[in-house]
Amino acid sequence: MKLQDKVAVITGASMGIGEAIAKLFLAEGAKVVLCARDLARTKAAEQRIGGRSGNTLSASCDVSKRQEIDALVQTVIAKFGRIDIFVNNAGFGLNDAVADMNMAELRKMFDTNLFGAIECMQAVIPVMKKQGGGDIVNISSVSGHISTPYMSGYAATKHAMNAIGKAARMELLRHNINVLTVCPGYIATDFVKNMVKGRHAERVGSSVKYSVGPVVVAQATLQGLLKRKREVVTPRIYSLFISMYHTLPGVVERRIRKALKPTSQVMSEVAKKSN
Numbered sequence: 001m002k003l004q005d006k007v008a009v010i011t012g013a014s015m016g017i018g019e020a021i022a023k024l025f026l027a028e029g030a031k032v033v034l035c036a037r038d039l040a041r042t043k044a045a046e047q048r049i050g051g052r053s054g055n056t057l058s059a060s061c062d063v064s065k066r067q068e069i070d071a072l073v074q075t076v077i078a079k080f081g082r083i084d085i086f087v088n089n090a091g092f093g094l095n096d097a098v099a100d101m102n103m104a105e106l107r108k109m110f111d112t113n114l115f116g117a118i119e120c121m122q123a124v125i126p127v128m129k130k131q132g133g134g135d136i137v138n139i140s141s142v143s144g145h146i147s148t149p150y151m152s153g154y155a156a157t158k159h160a161m162n163a164i165g166k167a168a169r170m171e172l173l174r175h176n177i178n179v180l181t182v183c184p185g186y187i188a189t190d191f192v193k194n195m196v197k198g199r200h201a202e203r204v205g206s207s208v209k210y211s212v213g214p215v216v217v218a219q220a221t222l223q224g225l226l227k228r229k230r231e232v233v234t235p236r237i238y239s240l241f242i243s244m245y246h247t248l249p250g251v252v253e254r255r256i257r258k259a260l261k262p263t264s265q266v267m268s269e270v271a272k273k274s275n
Helices: 016-027 039-048 066-080 103-131 152-175 205-210 214-226 237-247 249-258 263-274
Strands: 007-011 031-036 056-060 085-088 134-139 177-184 202-204 231-234 260-262
Touching (some): 007 016, 007 066, 016 214, 031 066, 039 056, 085 103, 134 152, 134 214, 202 263, 214 231, 231 237, 237 249
Parallel strands (some): 134 177, 177 231
Antiparallel strands (some): 202 260
């Protein structure tokens, strides 16, 4: 097993990518701590992945509240004695135009997606330094490389997460702590369903045909973790899109604008593909 006896903490683990990562890490021998704001949903996810009291733990944690993060870290140390892997996956989206987006929702999203991740890093880094190393995984997005219309706020949180993670990696390598940034493209989860939708809710419809399940992200995360990489983009086709955007941004932007559809329509197309 590739993660035998490693202790992994995963935020936003009650569904989707977080749950898939928890399941894979558990299968690879890790002791897994699943946390999210809703403890009942987190415990349900723990049951779905086949967790047991000796190798899994469910915890409630709102990453926008530092005291809850500190309590989570203390709880994990008390039960397992160490933290080898910390996965920052908690987050949500805001789908609206820059001109109209709700500023309170935007600040709330930054508190969760970005500042929450940073405070989790600040809470766990001293633990990892003391024990001689560890791995931090930040689940970002292709939106951290390519901003799309009506998802600007979300993209801003992910651009910032990419910057923070890559800088932190350079700071922490001398302490044997690696920071991996994982950038998924369109993943078939409830992310779109659960994101905050404003007056102008539109999405890039063409991305649906490239969508994959959260298991693909979990597998890419594990491989990036084992190889102690700087960044992983998944599915790999999105690496091509990112390269194209860097060299021919105007061409990519024109294609993005043409592919915009109402978010409700995109959700219907995803549902049909899933069925």
